[in-house]
Amino acid sequence: MHAEWDNAHTDHTTTPTRPEPAGLTETEADWRSHLEHETPNGWLLRGNAMTETLASGRPIHLMHTTVALDAIRTSGHLYASTGCLVAALYCAPLTPEPAGLRPHNLGSYLLETKKHTRTLVFEIAPDAPVPPKGIDYLRLGAIHLRTYLTHRSFLTEHEDAQLRQMALRRIQAAAPFLDTILANATGTPTPDADFIDQLAATVPAFPFLGYLYFEVLSEYLMLHSTSHETKAYAQRGELNNRLYKQLAFSAVQGMEKLFDLSRFNPGCERLLQLVGQIEASLTSQVASFTRRRLSHLFATLALAPDQDAASFTFRNADFDSLAATAPHLLGQLIFREMRIVDRYPELYLAFEQAKASEAWAYWNTEGIPTPFNGTIPKGEIGINTAYPRASYTVWTAEACERGLLHPVDQLDLTFLPRLAELSMTAMRRDRTGKAAGHLRQTSTR
Numbered sequence: 001m002h003a004e005w006d007n008a009h010t011d012h013t014t015t016p017t018r019p020e021p022a023g024l025t026e027t028e029a030d031w032r033s034h035l036e037h038e039t040p041n042g043w044l045l046r047g048n049a050m051t052e053t054l055a056s057g058r059p060i061h062l063m064h065t066t067v068a069l070d071a072i073r074t075s076g077h078l079y080a081s082t083g084c085l086v087a088a089l090y091c092a093p094l095t096p097e098p099a100g101l102r103p104h105n106l107g108s109y110l111l112e113t114k115k116h117t118r119t120l121v122f123e124i125a126p127d128a129p130v131p132p133k134g135i136d137y138l139r140l141g142a143i144h145l146r147t148y149l150t151h152r153s154f155l156t157e158h159e160d161a162q163l164r165q166m167a168l169r170r171i172q173a174a175a176p177f178l179d180t181i182l183a184n185a186t187g188t189p190t191p192d193a194d195f196i197d198q199l200a201a202t203v204p205a206f207p208f209l210g211y212l213y214f215e216v217l218s219e220y221l222m223l224h225s226t227s228h229e230t231k232a233y234a235q236r237g238e239l240n241n242r243l244y245k246q247l248a249f250s251a252v253q254g255m256e257k258l259f260d261l262s263r264f265n266p267g268c269e270r271l272l273q274l275v276g277q278i279e280a281s282l283t284s285q286v287a288s289f290t291r292r293r294l295s296h297l298f299a300t301l302a303l304a305p306d307q308d309a310a311s312f313t314f315r316n317a318d319f320d321s322l323a324a325t326a327p328h329l330l331g332q333l334i335f336r337e338m339r340i341v342d343r344y345p346e347l348y349l350a351f352e353q354a355k356a357s358e359a360w361a362y363w364n365t366e367g368i369p370t371p372f373n374g375t376i377p378k379g380e381i382g383i384n385t386a387y388p389r390a391s392y393t394v395w396t397a398e399a400c401e402r403g404l405l406h407p408v409d410q411l412d413l414t415f416l417p418r419l420a421e422l423s424m425t426a427m428r429r430d431r432t433g434k435a436a437g438h439l440r441q442t443s444t445r
Contacts, residue, residue, distance in 0.1 A: 005362040008140050009133040010374040012036075012045040013055075021303040023186045023310030026296055039223040041234055048377050049237030050093050050104070057129035060370055062091035062381060063107050063397065063405060065117040072120075078394075078413050079420040080356060080385045084137045084373050087356030087419065088382025091370075094121065095236075100404030101397070105233050106241040106379040111399055113256075121397040121407050126369050127389040133366065134374020135359070138215060138301055138332075145323065145331030147355050148338070154350045159341055164319050167333040171322070174206035175314040178302075184295035186310040192287035196268035199294070207262030208332045212301070214264045215375050216294045217271075218244035220286055222378060227279055239378045243278055250274050262336075302329035348422045356419050360386035386417035 007018060016028040036042040053060060072078065080087045092107035101121060103111060111119065152160055171178070177198050184190055190198070203210040221243040222230075230240040249255050251274055252263045266274055268287055276283045299309045303326050312325070322330045338344060338351065363371055369387040373380035383392075392415065395407035 001358060002362060002365070004143050004146070005358060008136055008143065009362075010136050010139075011131070011133045012374075012377055013051065013132050018300075019305035020300050021305055021307045021309040021312075023308045024296065024299055025185065025187045026292075028296075028300060031293070031296060035219070035223055040226050041223045041230065041239060044234060044237065044239050045223075045377065047237065048239065049095065050372065050379055050381060051132035051377055052237065053093065054130035054370065054372075055132055057126060060122075060124040060126065060130075061094035061096060061101055062122045062124065062370070062383065063094050063101075063103060063110075064089060064091045064120045064122065064383075065110050065114050066120060067117050069118040069120075069396070072413065073411065076413055078383075078385060078415050079418050080382070081420045082352050082356075084135075084375075084380060085371055085382040086135055086137065086140070087359040088371050088384055089415075090380070090382050091122065092379055093381055094405060097404065099402065100400060100406050102404055104379045105236075105238050108403055109242055109245060111403070119397045119399070119405065120411075121395045121405055122383065123393045124369055124383065125391045126367075128367055130368055130370060131366055132377075133368065134372040134377060136374040138212060138297070138375060139328070140335075140355075141301065141328030141331035143331065143355060143358070144335035145327050147351055148331070148334045149323075151351055151354060154347055155341070159343065163334060163337050163341065166337045167330065168317075168319055170206050170333055170337075171314055171317060171329075174202050174209075175317075177202045178206075178298075178314040181295050181298045182309050182312055184291060185299040190291065192291050193268040195291040196271055196287050199290075200265040200267040200270075203262070203265035207336055208329070209298075210264040211261045212294055212298060213290070214244070214248065214261045216290055216297065217247060217275075217286070218378075219293070219376050220289050221247065221275070221278065221282065222376065224282055224285070224289075225279055226281065239376065241378055246278055247274055250277065301332075302326050304328070345422050349419060353419055357417075360384060360417055364388065383415065385415040387415075 010016070016032055018028060020028060036045050066072065078089060080089055083090065092110060093104040094101040094107065095104070155163065180190055180195070180198065184195065199209060199213060203213065222239040225240055225243055229242070233240045248259070248264065251266050251270070252260070271286065272283050275286050303309060303312060304324065307325050314326075319330070338347070341347065363369070363384045364387060369384050369390040371382055371384055394411045394413050396409045396411065397405045397407050399405055
């Protein structure tokens with residue numbers, strides 16, 4: 001169990017040693033070296049301000065926006081939530097300056113766009129330097145699968161059968177393109193534009209690809225941008241979060257209301273247009289990068305390390321064989337299909353609290369009071385509400401005309417090792433009751 005959670009964490013300051021499937025033309029170490037040394041902002045993978053603060057052992061300052069300040073005051077409690085940080089209170093870093101607390105550019109973006117929220121400021125004094133290991137939600141598939149297999153007795157026979165059938169239908173519908181991805185990862189390339197168009201067409205049938213597509217493009221934009229704004233953030237030790245925010249909101253109508261990456265599927269022509277609107281110089285290489293990077297990541301995220309990606313096929317696969325050969329991908333499918341089960345609001349804590357408890361146990365063992373999003377260290381960081389060896393101080397805060405935050409009222413709050421209610425999390429349902437991120441489609445367009 002500890003090994004599975006360790007595999008789901010990435011330390012960008014060290015050479016990767018994760019086991020990978022055979023047959024890949026590039027290794028994770030090859031990609032890490034390329035991204036760090038051959039992109040304009042790759043040095044920020046290893047030397048960003050956030051991970052340097054964690055490794056210093058000094059007090060950590062974070063901000064959190066909320067619409068529930070009155071309820072928090074009344075209860076005196078703070079809970080964790082699910083999402084990309086699995087089981088943490090979602091925050092952004094702050095840097096102490098003589099005139100106030102300066103938000104990371106992710107935090108300043110939240111302050112600008114969430115005018116209806118109130119801001120809390122935290123000072124966390126860790127018991128030791130914090131390992132710069134971030135949780136990568138794209139690598140949680142095996143944990144999702146094990147959690148389902150352990151707790152499937154909570155489902156009715158009909159629910160369980162439906163869950164398995166839908167996962168298999170999605171794989172059957174997407175199998176030709178999934179095999180194409182593996183071919184690209186093992187030395188048989190598809191023309192870039194054709195690959196992007198096939199990817200876009202497959203996302204509706206296979207929503208996990210929308211998440212992977214978006215994260216690859218986010219990585220490309222943040223590491224390759226040379227805009228004045230990006231350079232200014234880099235001088236502060238920060239990757240530019242506004243790039244991928246603009247991409248997501250331009251690509252998908254209504255994304256600002258419900259951040260749903262299962263709907264992220266621009267074709268190649270649209271992708272070039274979107275990237276050109278952000279930074280024209282980045283259009284020439286984006287399709288090639290996306291094809292190569294997504295293919296490699298998919299192979300390492302989908303298959304068990306004892307598989308050969310060059311000979312593997314998703315055609316005619318059954319559930320039990322996939323559980324052994326592609327547990328990471330099957331787990332991602334099951335996790336997302338679970339969220340459209342009608343009873344999911346009642347089942348939510350049974351499945352997600354189990355994962356949360358394991359995450360807290362891993363973080364506590366590893367000495368991590370503040371886990372961060374390890375897909376890339378872009379500033380998404382949280383508070384481990386179950387950590388027993390750190391002191392916390394919490395204030396309400398107000399922003400001044402310079403955009404700096406200033407603590408106002410200290411709050412007497414207790415962190416609880418419990419997940420917030422589903423309605424308050426990133427896995428909430430929309431106004432129609434439909435779970436975010438999941439359409440009942442089984443064929444590509």
